[in-house]
Amino acid sequence: SPAVGAGVTLMVEVVFHAFDKQDEIVMSLGARLEAVEELLRGYVDGTEVPRQARSRLTQYVMVGAGRLRRRLARANMEQQYRAEMTAVIALVARTVDFAAAMMNAHPQLSARDREIAKNVAAQLAEIRAALAEKRRPRSLDIGTMQSTNPLLGEMQGMAGLIPRAFEGSLSLEAFQVPMPDERQSTLGFLVPDAFVNPEYLHFAMSGCLAG
Numbered sequence: 388s389p390a391v392g393a394g395v396t397l398m399v400e401v402v403f404h405a406f407d408k409q410d411e412i413v414m415s416l417g418a419r420l421e422a423v424e425e426l427l428r429g430y431v432d433g434t435e436v437p438r439q440a441r442s443r444l445t446q447y448v449m450v451g452a453g454r455l456r457r458r459l460a461r462a463n464m465e466q467q468y469r470a471e472m473t474a475v476i477a478l479v480a481r482t483v484d485f486a487a488a489m490m491n492a493h494p495q496l497s498a499r500d501r502e503i504a505k506n507v508a509a510q511l512a513e514i515r516a517a518l519a520e521k522r523r524p525r526s527l528d529i530g531t532m533q534s535t536n537p538l539l540g541e542m543q544g545m546a547g548l549i550p551r552a553f554e555g556s557l558s559l560e561a562f563q564v565p566m567p568d569e570r571q572s573t574l575g576f577l578v579p580d581a582f583v584n585p586e587y588l589h590f591a592m593s594g595c596l597a598g
Contacts, residue, residue, distance in 0.1 A: 412458055412472065413518045416479050419447050420515040423486045423542070427508035430496045444487040452480035474552040475518075482511075482545040489538040496536060503534050503543055510546040526550040 425440040455476050459469060496504060506529040517524035529547060534540040 412455055412462070412476075415455055416475065416518055417515045418443070419479050419483050420511045422447065423482055424508045424511050424515070426486050426490055427504040427511075427542075431501050431505045431508065433495075433501075436490060441490060444483060444490060447480075447483045448487045452476050455480075471552050475549055478545050478549050478552070482542055485538045485541045485545070489536065489542070493536060493538070496539065499532065500534050500536050500539055503530060503532055503539060506530050507539070507543050507546045510550075514546075514549050523553040524550045526554075 422440050422443040426436050426444065429436040429440070456473065459472055459476065462469075464472075506527070510527045510529050513527055514524040526547070529543060534543060
C-alpha cells in the first residue's frame with residue numbers, strides 16, 4: 388500500500404542519513420590525522436611542512452571538535468561504538484592541538500625525536516586506515532624512547548591511546564561530555580568545550596594510564 392511504501396522509503400532515508408553521519412565523522416577524523424602525518428613526515432625528511440598542511444592544522448585548531456561530537460550524538464549507532472568514537476574524537480583533537488603548537492614553536496627536531504616522529508606518523512596512518520576500513524586499529528610498536536620535545540611526547544602518548552579506545556583497555560567514561568542543546572549548537576565552534584582545557588584532559592589521561 389502507499390502507506391507501507393512511504394514508511395519503507397522513510398526508513399531507508401533515515402538509515403542512509405545515519406550512515407552518512409558516520410562516514411562524515413570518519414572522513415573528518417581522517418583528514419585531521421593526515422594533516423598531522425604530513426607535519427611529522429616533514430620533520431622526519433627534514434623538509435618544509437607543506438603550506439596546505441599548515442593551513443589545515445591551523446583551521447582544525449580553530450574549529451575544534453564540537454561539531455564532530457554533535458554529529459556523533461545524532462548518528463544511529465551502538466552505545467559502545469559511540470563511546471569509543473567519543474574518545475577517539477577527543478584524542479585526535481588533542482593530537483591536532485599539539486601538532487599545531489609544535490609546528491609553530493619547533494621548526495626542527497633532533498635525530499632522536501625524528502625517529503619518534505616517524506613511529507608516531509606510522510601509528511596515525513594505521514589508525515586512519517582502520518577507521519576508513521571500519522576495523523579496529525592495530526597498536527604498532529612506537530617505541531618507549533622519551534622525547535626531548537614535550538609536544539611530541541604528548542602526541543606519542545595520544546597515538547598509543549587511540550587504539551586502546553577500541554580494545555576495551557581504556558576507560559571511556561572520562562571522555563563523555565554533555566551535548567549542547569540546539570540553541571547552543573548555533574554558536575558553532577564557540578560552544579563551551581570541556582576538552583579545550585588541557586588541564587581537564589591531562590587529568591583524564593592520568594586516570595586512564597593509571598588504570
